[in-house]
Amino acid sequence: MLISFEMGSDYAATVKELGSMGTAVIKACSEGLAEGVKYAAGRVVSDYLSGQSLKRRTGQLARSVDGWMAGQLDGVVGVRSHSAVAKYAWLLTDEQKTIVPKRAKFLTIPIGENLTGAGVARYSSPRQVPDGFFVKTKSGKLLFGYKKGTRGKFRPLFVLVKSVFVQGSGALYDGVLGSLDDITDEMEKAIDRKTA
Secondary structure: OOOOOOOOOOOOOOOOOOOOOHHHHHHHHHHHHHHHHHHHHHHHHHHHHOOOOOOOOOOOHHHHHEEEEOOOOOEEEEEEEOOOHHHHHHHHHEEEEEEEEOOOOOEEEOHHHOOOOOOOOOOOOOOHHOOOOOEEOOOOOOOEEOOOOOOOOOOEEEEEEEEEEEEEEOOOHHHHHHHHHHHHHHHHHHHHHHHO
């Protein structure tokens, strides 16, 4: 996802008219934009990567969101391509994906007692569960779990599905657009400092 900020149509003419001061204006705009994209990245994390829009489990994706300069007057907000969580960065956009198993018939999704309070699976595979077994429900769902004793209640640990549809959160777009006024303010402050 790329959000582009463009200077007004008179920007180039104004910089040219200012002569040597025009160079200071360009430098100030770039410095202000650098501050602005850092602010926007912080806003994406604080306002859009918690609560209902995207539930955090480890926080690694949120820690990887950053704002940086790719060149003069070229600011970027997002996740760097060499980051450990780069393959999950699409969750910050509006992208949609259907996840299917690569080498198996089903995806095993941890549920119930298999999840810790933070949402991390205690068992990553049904093979790790001693005395577990599969059950097909009346509605056709395939579950894997266990039962203690002959009269015990079945406790599901996994639901098995053929595919899962995942919708991105749009957090990056919303956070940056919500920060436009602040980015503009940072650029104006930098220009005021350089030209005063």
